[in-house]
Amino acid sequence: MEGRTSSASHWNGVYRMNKRESLGWFAPSLDTSLSLIQAYSNDLDSSILDIGGGSSSLVDDLLARGFSDLSVLDISQIALDDTRSRLGATADAIDLICADIRSPSLNLNEAMVWHDRAVFHFLWTPEELASYRSLLLQTLAPGGKVILGVFSENAPPKCFGLPVNRHSLKSLLAVFGDRFTCMDWLTEIHITPGGVEQEYLYSVWQIQD
Numbered sequence: 001m002e003g004r005t006s007s008a009s010h011w012n013g014v015y016r017m018n019k020r021e022s023l024g025w026f027a028p029s030l031d032t033s034l035s036l037i038q039a040y041s042n043d044l045d046s047s048i049l050d051i052g053g054g055s056s057s058l059v060d061d062l063l064a065r066g067f068s069d070l071s072v073l074d075i076s077q078i079a080l081d082d083t084r085s086r087l088g089a090t091a092d093a094i095d096l097i098c099a100d101i102r103s104p105s106l107n108l109n110e111a112m113v114w115h116d117r118a119v120f121h122f123l124w125t126p127e128e129l130a131s132y133r134s135l136l137l138q139t140l141a142p143g144g145k146v147i148l149g150v151f152s153e154n155a156p157p158k159c160f161g162l163p164v165n166r167h168s169l170k171s172l173l174a175v176f177g178d179r180f181t182c183m184d185w186l187t188e189i190h191i192t193p194g195g196v197e198q199e200y201l202y203s204v205w206q207i208q209d
Helices: 008-017 031-040 058-064 077-093 126-139 169-176
Strands: 048-051 070-074 095-098 111-116 140-151 180-191 197-207
Touching: 008 077, 031 058, 031 111, 031 140, 031 180, 031 197, 048 058, 058 070, 058 077, 070 077, 077 095, 111 126, 126 140, 126 169, 140 169, 140 180, 169 180, 169 197
Parallel strands: 048 070, 048 111, 070 095, 111 140
Antiparallel strands: 140 197, 180 197
16 A cells, blocks of 8 residues: 555645645635535534644634534644644634544544545555545544545545545445435536646535434
8 A cells, every 4th residue: 555645744834835725625615515515414512523624714604603512623734733833822622633543443423514524535455545534434423424525436536645535426425325314415626736736526424323
């Protein structure tokens, strides 16, 4: 798996060497994620966990819309420090978690919404995918939703030097289908700051009671 595995040192290097606004996944506002969270979360008190949120502006926009129970998990402490610095005192109300989602000992607080626009498409092995799914089942509250944004089959094959595991709805169903119901899906063309088109596949899943 050499050459495929993301690590804290890799992503700390990415954030250390690049301004947030120049990163390929950057957007001033993640409008699709925001609209899906607002459509499928129960209320403003819903606990929302942003996987791989790093220095993303999503948490800023959620706070501005009145959501109050927010957590951001990222493998890069540098990215989380950037978010803390950007938000100032407001960051004290957010749980910023530096961790590797693949860690078998990882325990997270219960969440009603699990959002991931950054991590899932970097997972390759059956063990990584099974571990991710297991953590979902452990973390999601009854009736909880998963909002997933992944590189589609039409997206570029790499992101910041790492191969990307591009997905279709069929491949996602193979991972989530037997314990989760797909409630919605759509595609979106994201234009990177460098002008490259990346097609994202967004899907919404609900855990079955």
